[in-house]
Each structure stands twice: as structure tokens, then as C-alpha cells.
Amino acid sequence: MKLSHFDFLQAELPHLYKMAARAERTSASNPAAALSDLKHAGDWLTMDIMKREERNTEGHDPYDRLAELEQMELLKPAFITLLRRLMMMDLRESELFLEAGTVKQCLYGIYDLTCWYYTTYVDDRFAAEPMYVAPTAGKGVLANQDNAEPAPGLTTTIEIDGALRDMVWEESTGLTGDTGSRQDERGGSYSGETLHRLRHGKGTYVWADGTKYEGVWYRDLEHGRGTKLFANGDRYTGQWREGCFHGKGTYEWADGTVYEGEWDNHFEHGRGRITYPDGTVRNGFWSYGEFVHTTDRLHGTMVQPGSTGV
Numbered sequence: 001m002k003l004s005h006f007d008f009l010q011a012e013l014p015h016l017y018k019m020a021a022r023a024e025r026t027s028a029s030n031p032a033a034a035l036s037d038l039k040h041a042g043d044w045l046t047m048d049i050m051k052r053e054e055r056n057t058e059g060h061d062p063y064d065r066l067a068e069l070e071q072m073e074l075l076k077p078a079f080i081t082l083l084r085r086l087m088m089m090d091l092r093e094s095e096l097f098l099e100a101g102t103v104k105q106c107l108y109g110i111y112d113l114t115c116w117y118y119t120t121y122v123d124d125r126f127a128a129e130p131m132y133v134a135p136t137a138g139k140g141v142l143a144n145q146d147n148a149e150p151a152p153g154l155t156t157t158i159e160i161d162g163a164l165r166d167m168v169w170e171e172s173t174g175l176t177g178d179t180g181s182r183q184d185e186r187g188g189s190y191s192g193e194t195l196h197r198l199r200h201g202k203g204t205y206v207w208a209d210g211t212k213y214e215g216v217w218y219r220d221l222e223h224g225r226g227t228k229l230f231a232n233g234d235r236y237t238g239q240w241r242e243g244c245f246h247g248k249g250t251y252e253w254a255d256g257t258v259y260e261g262e263w264d265n266h267f268e269h270g271r272g273r274i275t276y277p278d279g280t281v282r283n284g285f286w287s288y289g290e291f292v293h294t295t296d297r298l299h300g301t302m303v304q305p306g307s308t309g310v
Contacts (some may be wrong), residue, residue: 005082005111005129012122016044020114031103036090038106042086045110045117049074051209062087079116082109083084085242085265101198101220102243192217215240238263264288 004024009017023037046065050057053072059066066087088108090266115128181191192203199205199217215226221243222228228236238249242250243252245263252258261272268286275281284294 027103027107034103038110039086041110042083107244135172
């Protein structure tokens, strides 16, 4: 009897198996503990892949290791994004606000990455099975493999009632399952569309502290376009991906500061414009939350002290 989707690791990679299987087992009951195991699994995979590729790992900062791994162009971009996301999650700050849906997304990603790792370095004949989580009789539940968002027209093969069937994704009609309101064990309340008891589609969630998100959800994560009003008075409106500001969006701080521009995994990243409460405006480029240079400097124009853009 299969106890875990990660059983294939048990003989050859017992240490990795222990972390991954425990994360799968506790992802719903104890998301914080599961996330800790997933972070350690991600670190282990990063280190071991680099060792197998004969790269030096001694004394390297974790972020430097990940940057080097990305430069090797060995992993799919989705795997690099997953590893970076796990690395950036701070368990000390996340535990009170962490939700099972966030951990499930990371669990799917680690499963895909371990399958790739096992096929590449252990057994090239290994055939990975889709990860199913609490399937309903008569329905197929497909994990978001490779962290790719299903798009209309995409063809895939899934198992339904024991038979393999070719399926084509279509544009959502909005009828993603039950629609209604409910409260959760953390004191939050949700009103909107669901899929297998996950927030999925259009909906509004209000946290216990008063923070409110209204927009599109994908498997319990903000994903698409939406607005989040934080309890401290801050507001973000724009594009989201897997629970993070990603794409184009506007963040308004309670003190009146406003950033309009591009985002990448919760960081200002790319072209943007920030306006301060005193009216000062800065146009330029950001790199993962850090202001890099003004638009004028990019074009080689000297910016005068005290002028807009400095």
C-alpha cells in the first residue's frame, strides 16, 4: 500500500523521503511544520544537484548558490521560482498567517522537482505519477505540474475513475464548484467560488485582523487580478501570481506613498514610479525591491539635485 507519493525516494534517498513525506502528511493539519520540511527539502535538492554537477558549494550564501544554479540553465524556470519562493519564506513571520493552500502549492512543486531529480540522477526509467490530493470519486484532480498555469487550449492526460483520458482546458465559465460563504478555523471568512473546498475563481476573503482581498483565486492563492486592503491601511491593486504581487500593480502605503509599476514575487522589480507624500516623484527601475537607477540616468542624462526623478 502506498503511504506517500514520495515512496519512490525511500530506498535510495531516505533523508529526502523523510522530509517530503512528512510535509505531505502534515500539509493540511500543520502547514508551518510542512513548510519547514519543504524548505529543507529545497535546500537539500539545491546542494545535491550542484554537487552532482561538480560545482563548489562550500562557503556559498544560499542565494548565491541558487543564482549559480539558475545560470547553469539545468532547471526549468518554474523550479528556480519555487526554490527562491521557499528560501524567502520566513517561518517566524509566516506561521500566524500561513494557509494550507500556500503549502499545497509548494508541495506540488517539490514533488515535480523530486521526480525530475530522481529521473535525472537515480533512475532514468522512472515514470512519475500525478500527485492527487483528496480526490473525489468520479472526478480527476490534477496537480499543477511544473507550476504552469493551465491555459485554454492546453491538452493534457489525466486519470478519471482508473482510465486515462485526453482532456482540453477551456476558459472558466465561473461555475467552479460551490458558491457561498464560510468561516475558517483562523477566524477569517470567505465568500465566492470554490473548487474542492479551495478558494478558486472570483471571491472575497477577510482575515481575522480585517485585511481583505477581493479578486481572482487559484487553488486557495491570490492569482490573477485583485485588490488587497491591509489592516494597517495599505492597499495593493493589480496582478497576482501564486499569492504574490506579480506583474503590473499599484501599492499605496497608509502614509500616502504610492508605487506604480512592475512586480516580481512581492518585490518591486522592473520599471516603476514612486510618489512620496510631499509630491516628490521618482521614475526608474527596481531590482527585487531595491531602486537601481532613474530613467534619466538610463538614457545618460544628468539629473539636477532637487528635480523630479532624483
